[in-house]
Amino acid sequence: MQDFPAYTDTNLQSELSTLNLGPTHPATHGVFQNVLQLDGERIVSGVSTIGYIHRAFEKIAEHRPFYQITPLTDRLNYCSAPINNMGWHMTVEKLLGIQTPKRVDYLRIIIMELSRIADHIICNGVLGVDTGAFTGFLYMMEHREAIYEIYEEVCGSRLTTNVGRIGGFERNFNDIAFAKTRKFLQDFPKALNEFQNLFNRNRIFVDRTKNVAPVTAETALSYSWSGPILRATGVDYDVRAMNPYCSYEDFDFEVPVGTTGDVYDRFLVRNEEMWQSLRIIEQALAKVEKEDPNIFHADVPEFYLPPKEEVYNNMEALIYHFKIVMGEIETPVGEVYHSVEGTNGELGFYLVNDGGRSPYRLHFRRPSFINYQMYAPMSRGMMLSDAIINMSSLNIIAGELDA
Amino acid sequence: MGKITNEELLQKLTAQFGDKVANATEPYGLLTVETTREQIIDVLGWLKEDKELQFIYLTDITAIHYPEQQGKEVGVIYHVHSLVNNIRIRVKLFLADGDVNTPSATVLWHGANWMERETYDFFGVNFTGHPDLRRILNVDDMTVYPMRKEYPLEDPNRVDKKDYFFGR
Numbered sequence: 001m002q003d004f005p006a007y008t009d010t011n012l013q014s015e016l017s018t019l020n021l022g023p024t025h026p027a028t029h030g031v032f033q034n035v036l037q038l039d040g041e042r043i044v045s046g047v048s049t050i051g052y053i054h055r056a057f058e059k060i061a062e063h064r065p066f067y068q069i070t071p072l073t074d075r076l077n078y079c080s081a082p083i084n085n086m087g088w089h090m091t092v093e094k095l096l097g098i099q100t101p102k103r104v105d106y107l108r109i110i111i112m113e114l115s116r117i118a119d120h121i122i123c124n125g126v127l128g129v130d131t132g133a134f135t136g137f138l139y140m141m142e143h144r145e146a147i148y149e150i151y152e153e154v155c156g157s158r159l160t161t162n163v164g165r166i167g168g169f170e171r172n173f174n175d176i177a178f179a180k181t182r183k184f185l186q187d188f189p190k191a192l193n194e195f196q197n198l199f200n201r202n203r204i205f206v207d208r209t210k211n212v213a214p215v216t217a218e219t220a221l222s223y224s225w226s227g228p229i230l231r232a233t234g235v236d237y238d239v240r241a242m243n244p245y246c247s248y249e250d251f252d253f254e255v256p257v258g259t260t261g262d263v264y265d266r267f268l269v270r271n272e273e274m275w276q277s278l279r280i281i282e283q284a285l286a287k288v289e290k291e292d293p294n295i296f297h298a299d300v301p302e303f304y305l306p307p308k309e310e311v312y313n314n315m316e317a318l319i320y321h322f323k324i325v326m327g328e329i330e331t332p333v334g335e336v337y338h339s340v341e342g343t344n345g346e347l348g349f350y351l352v353n354d355g356g357r358s359p360y361r362l363h364f365r366r367p368s369f370i371n372y373q374m375y376a377p378m379s380r381g382m383m384l385s386d387a388i389i390n391m392s393s394l395n396i397i398a399g400e401l402d403a
Numbered sequence: 404m405g406k407i408t409n410e411e412l413l414q415k416l417t418a419q420f421g422d423k424v425a426n427a428t429e430p431y432g433l434l435t436v437e438t439t440r441e442q443i444i445d446v447l448g449w450l451k452e453d454k455e456l457q458f459i460y461l462t463d464i465t466a467i468h469y470p471e472q473q474g475k476e477v478g479v480i481y482h483v484h485s486l487v488n489n490i491r492i493r494v495k496l497f498l499a500d501g502d503v504n505t506p507s508a509t510v511l512w513h514g515a516n517w518m519e520r521e522t523y524d525f526f527g528v529n530f531t532g533h534p535d536l537r538r539i540l541n542v543d544d545m546t547v548y549p550m551r552k553e554y555p556l557e558d559p560n561r562v563d564k565k566d567y568f569f570g571r
Contacts (some may be wrong), residue, residue: 051540056556058525059549063556094431221486224461224514235486237460242489336431337482337493339462348463350482363465365482373517402540 002219007044007381014039019384023052027388029126030398034376041384046376050369054402061362065327066092067166069362074160076366077400080119080343081161082111082151087340090245091349092166093298095336100298103291104168105247106284110181111154111163112246112340113277113284117188118147119343120228120270120277123395127267128199130392131208136198143191146184153177167304168297178285185282192274199267206264213378213390215261223374226367227345229394232269233261239341246340250287253280263393270395302329327357342367344395368400407456407488409434415456419449435493440505443481443496448511450483450492458492460484464508464518466526468551476500479528481508498528507533525550 022033031052037044057072064072073084086108093100100108121144125137148158153176155163164170199205215225217233230237238255240248256272258265297304305324306317323329333355339348345367354360371394379387409429416424416436424446426437438446450458462482469476475497484491498505507530508515519530520539527548530536538545547554 051542054540056549059556219513221459222513224512224518237486242486334430335435337433337463337491346462348482350463350465350480352467361467363463365463369517369521370514373514 002216004377004380007039007042016044021046021384021387023049027130028391030396030401032391032396032398032401034379036379036384036387038384043379043382043384043387046379046387048372048376050372051402053398057403058362058364061359064358066331066358067324069359070164071160071162073364074162075399076364076403077119077342077344077347077368077397078159079122079397080115081159082115082163083340083342084347085161085163086112086246087338087342087347087349089164089166090340091336091338091351094338095334095351095353096166096300096303096331098167098298098300098303100168100246101291101295102247102250103288103293103295104297106288106291107169107173107296108164108246109248109251109284110281110288111151113280114147114150114181114184116277116343117274118144119395120274123343123392124195124199124267124270127209127263127389127392128205130389131205133198133202133205136195139198140191140195143184143188146180146187150177150180150184153180165297165304167300170305172294172296181281181285185278185285189275189278192271196271200271208386208389209264209267209393210262211260212263212386213382213393215374215378217261219374220261224370225345225374227342227371227395228269228273229261229266229371230345231256232258232265234259237346239339239346243339245338251280251283263389266393331355339365344368344397344400345371364403366400366403368396368398369403372396372401407485407490409490412456412490412492415453416446420446433491433493435495437495437497440496440498443479443494444506444508444510446494447481447483447508450485450494451511456485457487458483458485460486461508461512461514461518462491464515464522466522466528466550468526470552472497474499477503477526477528479505479522503527504529504531506531507536509533524548527551 016037016039019036019038021036022028023031033049034046036046061069061072070085070088073088074081076084121140125140128136151158151161154173155161215233217235220230220233234257236255236257241255253276256269258269301320306321310317311321331353333353335352337348337350339346347367348365350363351359352361412434413427423442424436424438428435450456462484465480467478477498479496481494507519517539519533522528523536524538524541525548
């Protein structure tokens, strides 16, 4: 176990200075405050202050019907909102015992893996920016835009997507969405290759990232790390592979792991995960073609809103429409924990239901919150500039950190 | 290593702790047991250290407030995961209002630190032995524990959202 020893200064003449890194520092890419004690450029100690954008989602969720909680999950990790949405839908479906059709699962996987790529583009691009290389970031941004255009075709919005409904999707994928996904699969590998060429063996980048903030597997597990940063330490824990949800067991993909857990390894793991996501999307597209193209939600009229024409012309649909909107549907009493592999770790939903309109208690296991707590201890003795890129490589998203 | 079933896990737990581990249920396939605050560190530590089980990964700590349960108002819930055997377990303990002290799990996992701070922040659970039990997401000078049920989100006098208007 690494014990992150206190950094001590042997020079009696020196004085410590206090630096407020954040809450709105341009280098921290979000609302993070760390009060650092600096000895020159070296960090002696640090205290993380979080909660600047705390919005009490867990409390709000206790007063909302299930379908109204989806927009709240958008605002956790807003760089990959679809994964949060899908995770929430799957949690409720698990509680209600809804079995989704295979085509829905595959479509969900397409949208989840696209958002994983979008998130990793940001994280690795920003890591490049923080080491002084702006080109890669701008170059990859174009492809994040392509992903956002696919979101727009699927659900109409870009950042906070609110995509999908309990039981499936609100509408079917149209031809443009599929065409854009195929185009993305064609264009993106070239860009990712060039991105890797720019960085992987770049002297400046390697010098700045290699052996910076190395973390052993044991330490990472003790701090409950998850996601790419845990895998960079050599632990192959990926929820998609270990507890497959949403038919991930039908797919052939690898879980990339690193060895040293330093910033460079985290970068490589994320790049490799993008390749694996591309593989998964390709397989999913092929699988979707074999399914009935008209299925985009499960047959659960009591939880899935009927189409508007039905509501006006069909008594039963009108009743269900009313009951769903008013939150009047009977739900089973119980507690359920469901987790998905978010882009920065295991995103868990612990839902306790008492049969009422809204959850009795909903707790989000937010990977950013749990991953971030090692940041202050691991910064001890580090150069300030290393601490900055260390934070970028952890991929902490303020919305998820503070919930 | 082979996968351990919930029955085997429960057998091992009861063989080790007897009736100190009670009320075992399996909601949605996840073994849930209840214990007491006197036992919690022993139970979690044994789960973590046992050579066969190896529940080395602390997934989550949180709490729930049940104002109606007399003497068991605050539940503290631990989710622990054995990455080796790929099995999860949920351990609960209940505390009475006015005596919400329970030992801290930071002696077992470093990661418990912020999870317990969050639980303290929202429910007021006092984790004894915690190195730095301060508020984490709310402001420091807050005097209440906002996730407790006596603090409603909206105006409590508002009646248009009461359950009886929705047929229950």
